[in-house]
Amino acid sequence: MxxxxxxxxxxxxxxxxxxxxxxxxxxxxxxxxxxxxxxxxxxxxxxxxxxxxxxxxxxxxxxxxxxxxxxxxxxxxxxxxxxxxxxxxxxxxxxxxRMMVFQNYCLLPWLTAFENVYLAVDSVYPGKPRSEKVTIVREHLAMVGLTEAADKKPSQLSGGMKQRVAIARALSIRPxxxxxxxxxxxxxxxxxxxxxxxxxxxxxxxxxxxxxxxxxxxxxxxxxxxxxxxxxxxxxxxxxxxxxxxxxxxxxxxxxxxxxxxxxxxxxxxxxxxxxxxxxx
Structure with a gap:
């Protein structure tokens, strides 16, 4: 090389x-x-x-x-x-x-930003208490500056905000x-x-x-x-x-x-x- x-x-x-x-x-x-x-x-x-x-x-x-x-x-x-x-x-x-983030975000449009990230956390850590999973989601949304947008659906988010959600979702399960x-x-x-x-x-x-x-x-x-x-x-x-x-x-x-x-x-x-x-x- x-x-x-x-x-x-x-x-x-x-x-x-x-x-x-x-x-x-x-x-x-x-x-x-x-x-x-x-x-x-x-x-x-x-x-x-x-x-x-x-x-x-x-x-x-x-x-x-x-x-x-x-x-x-x-x-x-x-x-x-x-x-x-x-x-x-x-x-x-x-x-x-190994978590992947695509150019087109790949968010579920009927779920909020919080719910899109929570779905990933819940799938990977089904045994964790809900309170702990909620904390993980909120921490990662805060990491990408989306605390105030947690309850918004993808249609209410800009392209940059959607990509922030996708990155938060990918990192939330600690790949x-x-x-x-x-x-x-x-x-x-x-x-x-x-x-x-x-x-x-x-x-x-x-x-x-x-x-x-x-x-x-x-x-x-x-x-x-x-x-x-x-x-x-x-x-x-x-x-x-x-x-x-x-x-x-x-x-x-x-x-x-x-x-x-x-x-x-x-x-x-x-x-x-x-x-x-x-x-x-």
Whole structure:
């Protein structure tokens, strides 16, 4: 696996990173779908090691298999070849140790914000007293700034508020891995930046491991420890992995004044739009 150093040269990951115990391992993963015209290979030979507490962003053109890969981490899909392991155990099905947040929120429209989160808590912790479950729900709604909106239904909430509910619901059951599939893609720029800041605060306080798909290079550079760049599909794989060097906690304005920010940004842009330009023909 490779990273980009301060001079713009691709180098091996540091020995310190390599020596850490693997937490999530994607090993030789391929995904092939049968079609009327023959097998269609979406992913081919994907390898990635994620360490506990890391924030990983995945980026690549549409059709490169990003969502397919994360669906295999979540357990919604299975590899054709290879395997995905969490803490050495092979992932075979969905579980509460891996929670996913989608771009379209996936809230039940007839339930309030409180009830949407409570449903998840009640499903995972059926034996807990109701008072304890209520406390968990209220704590997580407060965490995302929705205490006053707890009794509102999704139709009464803005897009940003709906996504806050989805994040609160995912975190309320204390997952080991939080999987985010373009969670801010449908939001306006100001709301997106607010939620990015909130997500970093939550991630730092709860030390959850995050895998996040994005099409926004600036978002990835602000959020991620490493940026995984996918090659084009079909038969997509991981092209390169960039280590993001900015110290935490991060200040957006300070990062954007750093020349290295533009070095990394231009490198990622070159990867996506020159070396792996999307072929629309």
């Amino acid at each position: 490779h990273t980009l150093n301060n001079t713009g040269v691709v180098t091996q990951l540091t020995q310190e990173t390599v020596n850490r115990d693997p937490f999530l391992v994607i090993e030789d993963v391929s995904k092939v779908y049968p079609t009327a015209t023959g097998p269609y290979t979406v992913l081919d030979g994907v390898n990635l090691t994620v360490y506990e507490g890391e924030f990983i962003c995945l980026i690549g053109h549409s059709g490169c298999g990003k969502s397919t890969l994360l669906n295999m981490v979540s357990g919604f899909n299975k590899p054709t070849d290879g395997e995905v392991r969490l803490e050495t155990l092979k992932i075979r099905e969905p579980g509460p140790d 080991k891995v939080l999987i985010l599939d373009e969670p801010f893609g449908a939001l306006d720029a100001i709301t997106k930046e607010e939620l990015q800041e909130e997500l970093l605060t939550i991630w730092r306080e709860h030390q959850v491991t995050v895998l996040m798909i994005t099409h926004d290079i600036d978002e990835a550079l602000f959020l991620a420890d490493r940026l995984v760049m996918m090659t084009n599909g079909p038969s997509a794989s991981i092209g390169e992995v960039l280590k993001i060097p900015f110290p935490r906690p991060r200040n957006r304005a300070r990062i954007m004044e750093d020349p290295e920010y533009y070095n990394l940004r231009n490198y990622a842009l070159d990867f996506l739009f020159n070396r792996f330009a999307h072929d629309d023909d």
